[in-house]
Amino acid sequence: MLIAIDASRTTVARLTGTEHYALRLIQSLIQVNDQQTTPYQIDLYFRDEPASDLFPASPNVKQHIIPFQRAWTHLRFAYTIWSSRPDITFVPAHTLPFVFPGKSMVTIHDLGYKYFPDAHPARQRSYLDLTTRYSQARATRILADSQATANDLTKFYNTPADKIRVVYPGVDPEPLHATLQDIEVIRQKYNLPERYFIFIGTLQPRKNIKRIVQAFSHWQSHNHDDDTALVLAGGQGWLFDETWLQGVKNVILTGYIDEADKSTLLKGSIALVFPTLYEGFGFPVIEAMHCGTPVIASNTSSLPELVGNAGILVNPNDTEEITDAMTRYSSDDVFRQNMIEAGLQHATHFTWNKTALDTLEIIHTIVS
Helix, strand or coil: EEEEEEHHHHCCCCCHHHHHHHHHHHHHHHHHCCCCCCCCEEEEEEEEEECCCCCCCCCEEEECCCCCCCCHHHHHHHHHHHHHHHCEECCCCCCCCCCCCCCCEEEECHHHHHHCCCCCCHHHHHHHHHHHHHHHHHHEEEECCCCCHHHHHHHHCCCCCCEECCCCCCCCCCCCCCCCHHHHHHHHCCCCCEEEEEEEECCCHHHHHHHHHHHHHHHHHHCCCCCCCEEEEEEEECCHHHHHHHHCCEEEEEEECCCHHHHHHHHHCCCCCCCCCCCCCCCHHHHHHHHHCCCEEEECCCCCHEEEEEEEEECCCCCCHHEEEHHHHHHHEEEEHHHHHHHHHHHHHCCCHHHHHHHHHHHHHHHH
């Protein structure tokens, strides 16, 4: 049996959530597939040549570099699928080719553009709508990162619920054990103070950056603290507005952070502040819990099903609720430690090995 996988998103210079998902899932799929009694043949397709050590060595995997400048998915990748005729084509990032043969599976991560259309350029928004509408109709099975995304597919596109499978992404298998020295090195690298709250993600309107900064400003006033910082770790996205930060001290923009630094940055913080307006799956929430950082997250979209009782859920439109949660973590050490322990336990349910096993089982049901 032959599985063709679009691996083109794994070789981009800077991984966002979707690219990280594709990379880690494919890496884990290769490992669990090799452990099967009768493993599948996996063909990985790239636009750019991957690093030699990007994926585990396996006798069951072939890599194909098929460079093409424009419309790679719909022209170059689709042409190759017509030639190779796999038993199933899997695209882990939203967009199936418009014309290709055989069975297929696609991961649809979120429908944020439906809730916040102004957060995307008009052309990008139209393309997202067109390709998601097509992909959910064409796919034999759809993987959704959360039940919230599954519900959105049914709500906006009338996707049959029995066509969707919720498969949660994972985190790396071993919790972080960063030392104080590791944290100090990272603090110096990003020029951070000893105490800070942190947000991780693209700085754009649906991430609720304006209210996060306002809540931090209120926290400063309530606690008479001018030393603690709010770290906004991520690149500036579409419609980023400098006025969100005006008049607020100690807000630090790191820009894009190295993936290898993320866990230590989280570990050194008071808490992750992540009351975003919409998430198909909030990777930073699970990553924070996994490395022993307490979480403040929204009580909307996918975040309640991810956080459960292992963090503080707030109304993302209520600045004072966000402020109160920040105060709780910064002033109540016993409560903070309890949430850390709850988060560490909760995060064990999210592993890439489980994600890969569930994904492979779904592929098996499709091809058999």
